[in-house]
Amino acid sequence: MALIVQKFGGTSIGTAERIESVADRIALFRDRGDDIVVVVSAMSGETNRLVALAQSIDENPNEREYDVLLATGEQVTIALLSMALNKRGIAARSYTGSQVHILTDSAHNKARILDIEEKNLRTDLDKGRVIVVAGFQGVDESGNITTLGRGGSDTTAVALAAALKADECQIYTDVDGVYTTDPRVVPEAQRLDKITFEEMLEMASLGSKVLQIRAVEFAGKYNVPLRVLSSFDEPNFKDDEPNGTLITFEKDEKESEMEQALISGIAFNRDEAKLTILGVPDEPGVAYKILGPIGDNNIEIDMIIQNIGADGTTDFTFTVHRNDLSVAKEILTNTANELGAREVIGDDKIVKISIVGVGMRSHAGIASQMFKALADEGININMISTSEIKISVVVDEKYLELGVRTLHSAFGLEQSS
Ligand code: ADP
Ligand code: ASP
Ligand code: MG
Numbered sequence: 001m002a003l004i005v006q007k008f009g010g011t012s013i014g015t016a017e018r019i020e021s022v023a024d025r026i027a028l029f030r031d032r033g034d035d036i037v038v039v040v041s042a043m044s045g046e047t048n049r050l051v052a053l054a055q056s057i058d059e060n061p062n063e064r065e066y067d068v069l070l071a072t073g074e075q076v077t078i079a080l081l082s083m084a085l086n087k088r089g090i091a092a093r094s095y096t097g098s099q100v101h102i103l104t105d106s107a108h109n110k111a112r113i114l115d116i117e118e119k120n121l122r123t124d125l126d127k128g129r130v131i132v133v134a135g136f137q138g139v140d141e142s143g144n145i146t147t148l149g150r151g152g153s154d155t156t157a158v159a160l161a162a163a164l165k166a167d168e169c170q171i172y173t174d175v176d177g178v179y180t181t182d183p184r185v186v187p188e189a190q191r192l193d194k195i196t197f198e199e200m201l202e203m204a205s206l207g208s209k210v211l212q213i214r215a216v217e218f219a220g221k222y223n224v225p226l227r228v229l230s231s232f233d234e235p236n237f238k239d240d241e242p243n244g245t246l247i248t249f250e251k252d253e254k255e256s257e258m259e260q261a262l263i264s265g266i267a268f269n270r271d272e273a274k275l276t277i278l279g280v281p282d283e284p285g286v287a288y289k290i291l292g293p294i295g296d297n298n299i300e301i302d303m304i305i306q307n308i309g310a311d312g313t314t315d316f317t318f319t320v321h322r323n324d325l326s327v328a329k330e331i332l333t334n335t336a337n338e339l340g341a342r343e344v345i346g347d348d349k350i351v352k353i354s355i356v357g358v359g360m361r362s363h364a365g366i367a368s369q370m371f372k373a374l375a376d377e378g379i380n381i382n383m384i385s386t387s388e389i390k391i392s393v394v395v396d397e398k399y400l401e402l403g404v405r406t407l408h409s410a411f412g413l414e415q416s417s
Contacts, residue, residue: 007157010044042073074134097137104138154215177245207269262359279342282309373410
């Protein structure tokens with residue numbers, strides 16, 4: 001008998017039939033004698049609908065009220081799923097985030113989980129109940145409802161698994177695991193039986209939305225066994241068959257020796273925008289003068305490039321989230337006036353494509369292989385950034401699909417698994 005946290009995403013519970021099917025799956029686990037804590041998202045499309053509704057009233061809605069609204073989506077699905085379980089003779093209880101006391105900080109729309117009271121959960125589990133918890137939401141110290149950022153139900157599930165020291169946290173979605181890249185863009189992408197936390201963290205932070213980055217961080221920090229699976233497949237209880245994708249600490253030594261693939265996956269992000277300030281004085285402190293005011297406005301900066309100066313001036317380019325472009329451009333225009341810079345250019349028709357793999361550490365030449373593959377397709381690289389296990393490039397938005405497919409085949413990912 002195991003304690004398992006199972007999270008079902010929007011498409012997995014997008015209709016009444018899907019909810020019935022999820023209830024059937026939970027019943028099979030119960031028949032085995034497992035204790036189950038379930039976390040659900042809102043029905044697919046519901047959170048987007050709520051966002052649009054809020055924006056039809058106010059383009060920049062009050063953050064507190066926005067969270068009150070967004071949290072309603074998950075309240076619907078916890079109740080419906082609990083009804084479906086009760087109908088099957090399974091004792092189940094639904095709880096909102098504030099009812100199970102998922103304590104968060106007060107950063108509305110992107111709150112961080114600080115603590116979860118496990119006492120009440122244990123009482124329910126001891127009584128043989130299935131607990132159904134609303135994902136993506138919590139409550140701050142003053143009792144305000146908070147939400148955890150889009151895709152945040154993954155994080156709720158991992159946090160509950162950590163608090164309860166569950167045997168496994170299973171993330172059920174519409175694909176049967178983590179793939180070498182988004183299978184919607186490259187149908188030949190391969191499912192990975194395993195991926196390391198380190199790689200998954202990079203993939204998630206570079207745009208692979210199959211797991212929310214905070215969920216991966218949390219699972220790594222608290223040692224939560226984490227698996228991604230499809231809610232559309234029959235459950236597989238055979239221990240000797242790979243099931244979905246397991247996120248692990250290390251690849252087996254034997255496996256990594258045999259493994260030819262240097263790159264585990266390709267991630268991409270459509271949410272970035274680029275800002276360039278031209279003709280700034282090339283003198284000490286200029287980077288600080290440009291980026292300081294951006295940071296002071298809580299705008300995160302991703303990639304940065306400063307060109308080699310000529311004639312005592314230089315150009316400076318950096319990327320921000322697309323939603324921050326207009327505010328960042330306004331700030332930068334003020335800075336440009338103060339510094340006597342020539343021009344400010346904003347561009348949101350860009351994307352970031354990244355290759356990720358721990359194999360990169362021990363191999364030279366990966367970057368040139370990447371750049372050559374892109375050059376052969378006539379794809380111009382605007383910016384580059386690297387770390388130990390990833391290389392990212394910024395390219396024109398129109399090259400997204402071509403770029404991802406090109407790199408996927410250049411690194412032989414179709415054949416690996
Ligand atoms: P859920 O609603 O279940 O949380 P998401 O839409 O958040 O589901 O995440 C699943 C989706 O993530 C898949 O449908 C797939 O298109 C996308 N995805 C992006 N990158 C990957 C990847 N490397 N492997 C698998 N899926 C990926
Ligand atoms: N319903 C929320 C969203 O769409 C949270 C989640 O699905 O994880 O972002
Ligand atoms: Mg998701």
